[in-house]
Amino acid sequence: MTGVVWLRRDLRVRDHPALCAAAAEGPIVPLVVLDPLLTQDSPRFQSYLHAVRALREDLDGLVVRVGDPRDVVPAVCAEARARAVHVSAEVTPYGRHRDAAVRQALARAGVEWIATGSPYAVTPGRVRTRAGMPFHVFTPFARAWRDSPVPSPPDPPARVRYTRVVSADLPETGTATHPVPVTEAQARARWQEFLTDEIAGYGRDRDRPDHEATSRLSTALKLGSIHPRTLLSDLRSRAATRSDGVERFITELAWREFYADVLWHHPRSAWHDLKDSLHGMQYDHPETNPLAAQHLSAWQAGRTGYPFVDAGMRQLRAEGWMHNRVRMVTASFLTKDLHIWWPHGARHFLDLLRDGDLASNSHGWQWVAGTGTDAAPYFRIFNPVTQGLRFDPDGEYVRRYVPELAHLPGAAAHEPWKHPGPHVAGYPPRIVDHAAERQEALDRYAARGANP
DSSP states (O other): OOEEEEESSOOOSSSOHHHHHHHHHSOEEEEEEEOTTTOOSSHHHHHHHHHHHHHHHHSTTOEEEESOHHHHHHHHHHHHTOSEEEEOOOOSHHHHHHHHHHHHHHHHTTOEEEEOOOSSSSOTTOOOOTTSOOOOSHHHHHHHHHHSOOOOOOOOOSOOOBOOOOOOOOOOOTTOOOSSOOSHHHHHHHHHHHHHHTGGGHHHHTTOTTSOOSOOOHHHHHHTSSOHHHHHHHHHTTGGGOOHHHHHHHHHHHHHHHHHHHHHHOGGGGTSOSSOTTTTOOOOOTTTOHHHHHHHHHHHHTOSSOHHHHHHHHHHHHHSOOOHHHHHHHHHIIIIISOOOHHHHHHHHHHHOTTOOHHHHHHHHHHHHTOSTTOOOTTOOOOHHHHHHHHSTTSHHHHHHOGGGTTSOGGGGGOGGGSOSGGGTTOOOOSSOHHHHHHHHHHHHHHGGGOO
């Protein structure tokens, strides 16, 4: 029996339960649908196309179609005379809604829908309290998640037979470089390198953007070029020699799974406050406040006058990626120093990030903004200067992305206003005073209950 394997966030051959299930039943049609709603000209889409192009070399029969999946998937099934569609379950609000519609269309055509696995080690919605309720706090979730059974990664199918149908051409991606692993081969090679040479120091150095201390696998995890089950299997095999780095990395995987679980239970939290703890907070709205619009543009362009913030925003624009510590600092600056509601920043990140994951992005922003689960207290406000001095003490990260400050030595790169002269020409002055805006943020927080 021919089966269609509809590939979405699972662009790989190894550790792929849905592919294995379909190949065991008979010939397959591996299918990628380029949904016009998602195929914008963005770094994330360019990385996606790069991963699909590489996957086509491993799956000779890969079919690419452009259009609405509600129309395309049933049409391909009809052409191939397929009686089943195999997928890895989608968990985002849009993905769940889309899949429900496709599933209904397939049911009308008598085609079975078979979901095997998901992009997560434990499918969102399955980790529950003893009372059967979802978790609202990370630590107990992580404890239960660690205790949840995770099967060993399956071997790739020994043999794959294909049913041939017409495929469209992939759009050209140009010659853009990808600063992070994207394809399955790249992800697996990077993972082995990180596991062998770098993970021991991960717990110590992971907050240092001036060091290459993180795995940089977030894009590959988003695309499904590598599965977290693969990572966990390798990490847990080191149980006898677990280092702080191994434990810390597992915890970071748990955060990714936690945010997906929260979004599963609260889909509205993608773009709205999960908690109403800041109800009545006064924000500066770029749509109606010209100064707020200027501030948002300066933040997006990396021209705030705060080097650590600007380095992060310029890295984001240049590479489609940003170090996690810097993501937190730039988010805090927008929400606490510029008083702009977090979705404005979250949308900008999602537009530019290669690893743009709705759950991790929105809930990471809410953690900083003080509106999410496990959120940092609103009065925790990152100082953009001291954060830079602490995590980029020699200024290497700043000089890498802010060339106007390349001639300032060492930590001086974090405080160019203390070193005026032609060597900082072209770099903007600070658009706000952090100390004053910190107090303003606290005053607004105290007054929030008085606002309608």
